[in-house]
Amino acid sequence: MANLRKSELEEYVDAFVDDEIMDEKAERTYTKYKRVCQRFIDFFSEEEITKRDLIAYKHMLIEKYSIKTINNYLIIVNKFIKYVELSVSEPGFKREKIRKYISSNTLKLEKEQEKRSVDNVLEPNEFKRMERMAKKKNMMRIYYVMKIIAYTGIRIGELKYFTVENLSDRSGVITVRNKGKTREIPVRGDLKRELLRYAKENEVESGPIFKGTGEGGSIDDDVIRRELKKVAGYCRGIDMEKVHPHSLRHMFGQKWVEENGQASLSELASIMGHSNVNTTAIYTQTTKQEKKRKLEKIKY
Structure with missing residues (x-):
């Protein structure tokens, strides 16, 4: 060797x-x-x-x-x-x-126990608290970033596709390109109108509605993470390990299955950009908190 x-x-x-x-x-x-x-x-x-x-x-x-x-x-x-x-x-x-090619210098990957649930995810009531707090503190940029991820399930790096041009399109969907794939993200009418109003109020006439130094001239990922932590800190009592953009994406996945049932997994996989529906199926599993709540209801 x-x-x-x-x-x-x-x-x-x-x-x-x-x-x-x-x-x-x-x-x-x-x-x-x-x-x-x-x-x-x-x-x-x-x-x-x-x-x-x-x-x-x-x-x-x-x-x-x-x-x-x-x-x-x-x-x-x-x-x-x-x-x-x-x-x-x-x-x-x-x-x-x-x-x-086989090399004797490569390193073995670590084995991971199969996950049967998504844990450390913000609860809907915690999200609503953060949403209200962001609005109260006039932190409107992070307020709308939270809403976009929570209501569309996009990845943080896909915010750059939320441009004035795309939101003005009458189709009601935004086309996202990521990981070599293209997919269409449906956007609620009320959210779309709110975002266009935000862009107008902030004199954003074209390009990403959240300007910054990130990809495509959009807001930087680290800025989003810091602002999320800041809002959660104002709320108090929210576990900071839950406070990250992907937690909002997971919350969206769980809420979709809760509202639409397991039969809609293929639709959810398409929206979230999963190549395999088995990846999406994790949202059908209960969280540790839900398991605990169910256990505490048991009486003899």
Whole structure:
């Protein structure tokens, strides 16, 4: 087994990211790949990188991150390792070869117990509290961001498609492109009117209604996360682990199933951009809080 060399990793990191650009991944994916690869390289202090060093890197991830994040990092790192090894041994190799190439330096993914519910999700009453508080504090930008995610189930990176032009379209849907797929998001008439009024009041005549330094000139993801935490802090009593944009997306999924039943899962999968309806089926499972409430109702 040939050991990796830090100088080779540094030499090929930009080419690896450029190769991912050619694979037409989302813009935010390139940034993530570059960040993960650079942190991987920076972890090592010596030129020669042994398997023991690679395992130490994995242990560092285990100590700091959730299994999902660990595996996301390892998938990128493993692909990077194979890319570098092939670049050194077979210059000009075809991209398709990476998938079949076997390297002894790659790291095994962590096994995750199958989840039977989505936990740490905002409850509808907590969402309503945050909604009222944002309005009371005149934090209208985050107020409308919350409403969009809670009533459409979009991913945070898809806010850039909420433009004046798209909201003005009479079709009642917004076309979103993400992860190599295109899908249509229905938008409620009342929400659409509120958003257009917000844009007018803030003199936004075109482009994203929430201007910022993020993708497509839209609001940055970190700004949204900070403002959500700020609103929740004003409310008091809300578990901060629940307060993140994806929690609102999960809440939407749970509410959809509650209102429309399990027979509507294929529709929900289409709206949320899930390739497999089994991913969407997680919203049919009860949360820990719901299980606890049901348990406490048991009497003998």
